[in-house]
Amino acid sequence: MIEFLGSQNFIGIIYLVASALFILALKWMNRPATARRGIFAGETGMVLAIGGTLLQLGVDGKLQHLAIDYTWVFIALGIGTAVGIPLGLVQMTAVPQRTALSHAFGAFCVTLVGTAEFYLRTPNVRPFMMSVLCCEVILGGLTVTGSLMAAGKLQEVLPQRPITYKGQNVVNLGLLAVAIGIAGYLVHNPGATHLYPVMVGIALLFGVMLVIPIGGADMPTVISLLNSYAGLSAAAMGFVLGNKLLIVAGALDGSSGFILSVIMSKAMNRSFTNVVFGAFGQVAPAAAGAQEARPVKSASPEEAAGILAAASKVVIVPGYGMAVAQAQHKVRELYDSLTKRGIDVQFAIHPVAGRMPGHMNVLLAEADVPYDHLKEMDDINGDFPQTDVSLIIGANDVTNPAAKTDKSSPIYGMPVLDVERSHTVMVIKRSMNPGFAGIDNPLYYMDQTLMLFGDAKAFVSNIVKELSNSHG
């Protein structure tokens, strides 16, 4: 029995079952009704795989070290759990930075194992194995620092503003080329151990340089891209260790990150290279040219409440500003109050609203807005002509009609929500300051648009108060 438990076949079967469970986990993630079953499948696969590996360690391990190994592995599992629990309990508004941080942790694990493998195996490494190993640590290394930078920007411990300088792309591509060059040299001279730390160091530096020019609005794409890199580096680790479960998990994570990056960059009408090589930072200053002060119409909470109360269909467009102001719970109260009056209220969610894919959905779900009222851009855009009021809370570029009409606009071609087709548009905004993206929004000057100046949370809460007063 013990021989079977320790055999390669046994662990192979365990890993096979775990792979199947991982695929099912993602399959069940496709809709909210089955998604929690997906978590259960993922957890089961994880427990099986770790349990099987621990058993195998007992059978395969060197007897004189066994007690020490087990002790340390369990201590490490314990510390990891102690670190993981608070990371699993963060506020929903902090999810983007938590996600970036966990990409860094995952890539850190992969880079460490790759480094250990390099020093254990050198100089007897076959060329293919060395190329995969170099792939693993270069991708892993740049993901570690890139994700830490992204997390720092999202947590606002680092400046969010994109930092650009002349020749940035040349420097970045140069760094990457040097790292790949060293990898190429190591493939042919696997004994050149002194070059290994240089390669890792350059990968780490490249990660920092890669994220420096990226601004807040591009974060959804960058987080997805880093997700993809973390997955690919794990798959490379699977090749190095000959572990098919790792290859499967890495491939799934890699393709998930890739698909999300494609969706995000399409939603901004930009190519990958365009996002990564920081075109936004360069375009923005040109757009922030002189603009005459055009008249806008503004309204008070009372007026806004009156217009909303008279409507029969309202669409709320949330953006990152709603998250910053922590206004989602007040928005839910507004939703309740309007729904009670028999008004049809829907939410229009642009794919890049917020700082990561699906960010707005999670915040509104947390505030107890039923998910069947959260509509994707393509599903709701046709409804705007029949909409009485579109209420925009903390969103800007995703509602900018210039993306459809003004070829000189930096966001020309980006798919946007057609809010200007609704009868009345109300925009909650702190001031007419265009924000750091610097793109003016012609929507604000249109006849049907009312500007509601103030803090999103306070303003929404005043509207709710007015509605409940007038109701009695």
Added chain:
Amino acid sequence: MGSSLIDGLFVFMLAGFIGFEVIKRISPLLHTPLMSITNALDAIAVVGAIVLVGRHESRLSFILGILAVIAATSNIVGGFLITDRMLKMFKSSRPAKP
């Protein structure tokens, strides 16, 4: 070595295609939990780190392995925990069918 390498590439290719087809169908509503669960699943790298510790081949590999186990475990625990918390929040306005 050669055949196991090709086996690995086969597995990678098939898993990549499956991932592509499965993930394409996931509602944008759940993209944030999707990212956190793939993060947790990706931390299966922990098994590689455990094996590395168990091989006990050098002091360096042992220490790196232990650190790697810590990093991956925190992703597993934190990733599943937060995905579960998020999914619990998604409620429909229509009464749920049992």
